[in-house]
Amino acid sequence: xxxxxxxxxxxxxxxxxxxxxxxxxxxxxxxxxxxxxxxxxxxxxxxxxxxxxxxxxxxxxxxxxxxxxxxxxxxxxxxxxxxxxxxxxxxxxxxxxxxxxxxxxxxxxxxxxxxxxxxxxxxxxxxxxxxxxxxxxxxxxxxxxxxxxxxxxxxxxxxxxxxxxxxxxxxxxxxxxxxxxxxxxxxxxxxxxxxxxxxxxxxxxxxxxxxxxxxxxxxxxxxxxxxxxxxxxxxxxxxxxxxxxxxxxxxxxxxxxxxxxxxxxxxxxxxxxxxxxxxxxxxxxxxxxxxxxxxxxxxxxxxxxxxxxxxxxxxxxxxxxxxxxxxxxxxxxxxxxxxxxxxxxxxxxxxxxxxxxxxxxxxxxxxxxxxxxxxxxxxxxxxxxxxxxxxxxxxxxxxxxxxxxxxxxxxxxxxxxxxxxxxxxxxxxxxxxxxxxxxx
Numbered sequence: 001x002x003x004x005x006x007x008x009x010x011x012x013x014x015x016x017x018x019x020x021x022x023x024x025x026x027x028x029x030x031x032x033x034x035x036x037x038x039x040x041x042x043x044x045x046x047x048x049x050x051x052x053x054x055x056x057x058x059x060x061x062x063x064x065x066x067x068x069x070x071x072x073x074x075x076x077x078x079x080x081x082x083x084x085x086x087x088x089x090x091x092x093x094x095x096x097x098x099x100x101x102x103x104x105x106x107x108x109x110x111x112x113x114x115x116x117x118x119x120x121x122x123x124x125x126x127x128x129x130x131x132x133x134x135x136x137x138x139x140x141x142x143x144x145x146x147x148x149x150x151x152x153x154x155x156x157x158x159x160x161x162x163x164x165x166x167x168x169x170x171x172x173x174x175x176x177x178x179x180x181x182x183x184x185x186x187x188x189x190x191x192x193x194x195x196x197x198x199x200x201x202x203x204x205x206x207x208x209x210x211x212x213x214x215x216x217x218x219x220x221x222x223x224x225x226x227x228x229x230x231x232x233x234x235x236x237x238x239x240x241x242x243x244x245x246x247x248x249x250x251x252x253x254x255x256x257x258x259x260x261x262x263x264x265x266x267x268x269x270x271x272x273x274x275x276x277x278x279x280x281x282x283x284x285x286x287x288x289x290x291x292x293x294x295x296x297x298x299x300x301x302x303x304x305x306x307x308x309x310x311x312x313x314x315x316x317x318x319x320x321x322x323x324x325x326x327x328x329x330x331x332x333x334x335x336x337x338x339x340x341x342x343x344x345x346x347x348x349x350x351x352x353x354x355x356x357x358x359x360x361x362x363x364x365x366x367x368x369x370x371x372x373x374x375x376x377x378x379x380x381x382x383x384x385x386x387x388x389x390x391x392x393x394x395x396x397x398x399x400x401x402x403x404x405x406x407x408x409x410x411x412x413x414x415x416x417x418x419x420x421x422x423x424x425x426x427x428x429x430x431x432x433x434x435x436x437x438x439x440x
Contacts, residue, residue: 001065002026003118008107018086018103021073021110025066025089027096033062037125044068044124048132051075056089064089065121066098072117073102073110080139082109106146109139149173151189203248205279222281228269232262234280241283244268246275258283307341 005024013020030036034054045051054063054071066089074087086103104110116135123130148156152173159166159177167176173188185192190199201207209219221238224247225231235242244265245255254275256268272278292300309320324330325340 001028001031001069001118001121003069003114006111006114008110009101010107015088015101016086016103018084019105019107019110020086020101020103021107021114022099022101023114025064025069025098025100027065027098029096031065032096033064034068035062040124043127044072044120047124047130048072048075048120050079056087061091064096064098066100069114069117069121070100070102072120073100073113076113076116076120076135076139077102077104077109080109080113080136080143082106082139082143106143108146109143112139112142146171148175149188152186155186155189205245205247205249220281220284222279224277224279225269228266231269231278231280232265235259235265238280238282243281243283244272245279245281246272247277247279249275258285 003023003025007022009015009020009022011019013022015022034040041054051068051071052075054068056067056070059067070087070089074084077084082105084103084105087101089098089100091098102110102114104113116139119135120130122128147153148168152175156166156175164177165179168174169176169185173186175186177184177186201211206224209222213219220243222242223234225234231244241258241260242265243255243257244259246253249255249272254272256264256271259265259268269278288304288306290302290304291298307321307324309317309324311317311320315323321341327338330338330340
């Protein structure tokens with residue numbers, strides 16, 4: 001079997017509307033039908049049990065190695081978490097020459113899947129081994145590196161649902177919507193109209209707080225600090241417990257909450273300092289809510305719960321975290337609806353909690369700042385959100401738009417959508433408090 005003339009079809013094409021790889025596959029006379037290869041199909045299924053059907057639906061001719069290559073390439077991507085469904089192999093006018101087309105979501109992942117599928121077929125032909133776990137891990141890692149982030153991906157999905165064409169301009173998050181004079185561009189969750197001044201403001205949490213406070217938005221009390229002594233002095237003045245976090249950061253990186261002792265503060269300061277200048281703020285316990293405003297209207301809300309374990313009197317916290325991480329919904333990065341809980345002895349888990357699980361049933365928060373590991377529950381904004389919250393978030397929308405910054409209103413309404421799970425609407429639980437209460 002020889003594979004040649006590999007082309008990336010980066011838009012609607014002769015075969016489908018999906019992005020796909022097209023390859024010319026040349027088979028020898030014996031490879032035109034796998035029935036001529038004794039024991040081949042059992043071997044390939046032993047190497048890759050999830051390869052699926054080798055004979056496409058409605059196809060009545062002999063199954064060639066080109067068809068096996070098609071099935072393997074599609075199944076490898078699907079088992080790596082890529083949402084692909086389309087593939088096709090068609091014969092040409094030349095005997096033993098086929099056109100094989102397989103959908104991809106990321107071109108680099110599709111090309112790697114083609115290489116791995118060829119390796120699988122050759123391993124079955126030569127009766128050698130094929131490391132399936134390593135192959136799937138390579139595809140997952142590459143897909144995580146290549147795919148759009150959750151914020152940009154959500155915007156692109158919304159455009160697709162509305163029939164708006166898009167084009168990814170770089171390997172990063174720069175995306176173009178539409179064509180010609182009406183085209184618009186975004187990078188991550190920033191618009192092409194976002195000014196440099198607005199971006200600079202949003203990257204400085206202390207300055208952002210001052211501007212929000214001037215607009216009448218409640219913000220936590222706090223200030224930037226220079227060293228651990230200054231941080232402890234600020235914490236004493238603000239009042240314990242406090243939150244330490246980078247002055248310019250996101251996704252909970254370097255954030256430590258509920259700091260009550262000098263030892264915890266020193267460790268938290270060094271963790272935040274790895275990401276830049278450090279701030280100390282008052283910690284306000286409570287639930288963490290995210291509100292999404294579109295067109296001056298609150299359209300979605302979510303409550304985020306930090307990763308936690310429930311002591312059973314038998315396992316340590318570390319063992320309970322390992323058990324939770326076995327949940328198939330938890331993975332690495334954003335490929336799954338939940339990510340694995342990161343266990344960081346330095347500052348995310350207090351040493352005294354390591355033995356707490358053996359004392360009986362008790363809920364222990366493993367980390368309050370692991371943004372990706374949070375469980376997000378969508379709630380109905382019109383039924384459960386407090387009227388004051390809806391009014392405040394709608395009033396903040398023009399403020400954020402006037403600064404052209406997606407983070408300008410981050411103290412009260414965040415731009416991040418809950419990701420990866422369908423909404424579950426509730427009608428009977430208490431309303432969301434009007435003020436965001438989670439410090440950090």
